[in-house]
Amino acid sequence: MTEVNSEQIKGRCLCGAVTVAVTGPLGNASACHCSACTRWTGSVLMGLDIPRERVTYAGPIKSYASSSFSERAWCENCGTAVWFADTEGEGAANLELSPGLFDGFGGAALTRVVYADCAPTGVVLGGDLQRVSKADYEATHLHVEDTE
Numbered sequence: 001m002t003e004v005n006s007e008q009i010k011g012r013c014l015c016g017a018v019t020v021a022v023t024g025p026l027g028n029a030s031a032c033h034c035s036a037c038t039r040w041t042g043s044v045l046m047g048l049d050i051p052r053e054r055v056t057y058a059g060p061i062k063s064y065a066s067s068s069f070s071e072r073a074w075c076e077n078c079g080t081a082v083w084f085a086d087t088e089g090e091g092a093a094n095l096e097l098s099p100g101l102f103d104g105f106g107g108a109a110l111t112r113v114v115y116a117d118c119a120p121t122g123v124v125l126g127g128d129l130q131r132v133s134k135a136d137y138e139a140t141h142l143h144v145e146d147t148e
Contacts, residue, residue, distance in 0.1 A: 011101035013080035018059030020101050022050055028111040029099050033119040047096030048108055055095050
C-alpha cells in the first residue's frame with residue numbers, strides 16, 4: 001500500500017520484502033521502448049526519475065550490470081522491478097524507480113516516451129506525450145549501441 005504524507009511516499013514490491021520511500025514528490029513517469037528495456041520488461045519500461053539522495057530502500061534487492069554504464073535492480077524474492085539506473089555520467093545521480101512500487105503510480109502521470117519510434121507495431125501509448133525518437137535521445141544520452 002502506498003502511503004503519502006508531507007514528507008515521504010512509500011511503496012513496496014509484490015511480496016512486500018522490498019520497501020522504498022521517496023522524500024518529496026515523485027514527479028512524472030517516462031516510458032522507454034529501447035531494445036534493452038523491452039527485453040527486460042517483456043513490454044515497455046516505465047520509470048520515475050528520482051535523485052538518489054531522496055530515496056531509501058530496504059530488502060533483498062539484486063542488481064545486474066545491464067551495460068558498462070547502467071544497472072537494473074529487482075526483488076530477489078518475487079522479481080518485482082525496483083529500478084533502472086545509470087552508474088556513470090550525468091544520470092548516475094538518479095534512480096529510475098518502477099512506478100508500480102507505488103499504488104496508483106503514487107499519483108505520477110506518464111508524460112514522455114523515449115525511443116518512441118522503436119515501439120512495436122500496434123503498441124502506441126496514447127495521450128499528449130512528449131515523444132523522443134531514438135536518434136534524438138542518443139544524441140544527448142548514454143546508450144547501448146545496437147549490435148544486431
